[in-house]
Amino acid sequence: xxxxxxxxHSELTDFILVGFRVRxxxxxxxxxxxxxxxxxxxxxxxxxxxxxxxxxxxxTPMYFFLGxxxxxxxxxxxxIAPKAMVNFWSESKSITFAGCVTQFFLFTVxxxxxxxxxxxxxxxxxIAICNPLLYSVQMSAHLCSQLVAGSYFCGCITAVLxxxxxxxxxxxxxxxxxxxxxDYRPLQRISCSDLYVYKVVSFFLCGITILPTVIVxxxxxxxxxxxxxxxxxxxxxxxxxxxxSSHLGVVSVLYGAVFFMYLTPDRFPELSKVxxxxxxxxxxxxxxxxxxxxxxxxxxxxxxxxxxxxxxx
Numbered sequence: 001x002x003x004x005x006x007x008x009h010s011e012l013t014d015f016i017l018v019g020f021r022v023r024x025x026x027x028x029x030x031x032x033x034x035x036x037x038x039x040x041x042x043x044x045x046x047x048x049x050x051x052x053x054x055x056x057x058x059x060t061p062m063y064f065f066l067g068x069x070x071x072x073x074x075x076x077x078x079x080i081a082p083k084a085m086v087n088f089w090s091e092s093k094s095i096t097f098a099g100c101v102t103q104f105f106l107f108t109v110x111x112x113x114x115x116x117x118x119x120x121x122x123x124x125x126x127i128a129i130c131n132p133l134l135y136s137v138q139m140s141a142h143l144c145s146q147l148v149a150g151s152y153f154c155g156c157i158t159a160v161l162x163x164x165x166x167x168x169x170x171x172x173x174x175x176x177x178x179x180x181x182x183d184y185r186p187l188q189r190i191s192c193s194d195l196y197v198y199k200v201v202s203f204f205l206c207g208i209t210i211l212p213t214v215i216v217x218x219x220x221x222x223x224x225x226x227x228x229x230x231x232x233x234x235x236x237x238x239x240x241x242x243x244x245s246s247h248l249g250v251v252s253v254l255y256g257a258v259f260f261m262y263l264t265p266d267r268f269p270e271l272s273k274v275x276x277x278x279x280x281x282x283x284x285x286x287x288x289x290x291x292x293x294x295x296x297x298x299x300x301x302x303x304x305x306x307x308x309x310x311x312x313x
Contacts, residue, residue, distance in 0.1 A: 014094040019180040031088040037281045038081040044288030045074040055301040061139040065121045068148050073284035076110035080280045084180045100182040105163045112209050113155035119213040120147040125244050126220035130227045158209050169193040178269050246291045254283050
């Protein structure tokens with residue numbers, strides 16, 4: 001490697017992912033836990049996509065967004081989990097420079113896309129409850145496609161900008177990343193560059209991606225709550241709230257974990273890792289469960305799909 005005091009990012013062939021600082025005998029337990037959760041992520045999200053694509057009754061805007069949400073959940077978990085599991089058995093725990101760039105880019109794309117998808121889903125629920133007579137007109141297939149495409153576009157643009165800034169930094173102090181995947185906070189800790197401009201620009205990027213989505217979600221639910229409270233019958237209010245409870249649960253789990261991770265001080269890296277584990281694996285595992293257990297249409301579609309498979313067998 002040469003002199004670390006003068007080496008920069010272009011000379012680094014790889015990074016070391018520290019992972020979780022636990023006793024070696026706990027590695028097997030953590031490996032099995034992550035393997036189990038990842039298997040449930042695969043099963044739940046692939047199953048959700050299969051149900052939505054095969055049942056004509058679920059050909060609605062809400063399930064179109066939900067299918068894309070399942071794809072995004074599956075994608076960013078797959079960017080993180082396999083490498084994390086491999087590193088439990090690896091002596092070097094290394095990830096190549098190109099691998100780190102790719103992992104960081106893809107993770108940023110999908111996590112930002114998820115935020116915009118959740119905002120689009122909140123807008124969909126707002127139209128469904130506050131303007132039900134105009135729902136089919138306002139939430140047209142064309143608009144839904146545009147909202148999903150826009151979500152992916154925002155994810156890609158954010159990832160390109162954040163990646164280009166992060167990996168032009170100099171990493172001359174160390175190549176050891178105190179995390180289980182490549183993320184911008186652990187990477188900036190090992191950089192010897194002046195981080196003032198980087199932190200300002202990254203804060204601005206986070207602001208223009210997180211703030212609009214949070215505002216859309218909050219404003220949508222303010223109108224939804226106001227409309228639902230005007231419904232006189234208890235059953236009517238219960239039915240209206242039930243259409244939003246799943247989405248609200250997903251939003252709470254994701255944003256709660258993300259805010260906890262990025263607001264945790266740098267002196268508590270292990271807490272950041274736990275929060276990261278929540279939104280990279282636990283949230284994608286819970287999302288299909290939340291939508292399937294609390295959604296009559298999904299449960300009926302799943303029952304129909306299982307009956308069809310049993311008939312074929």
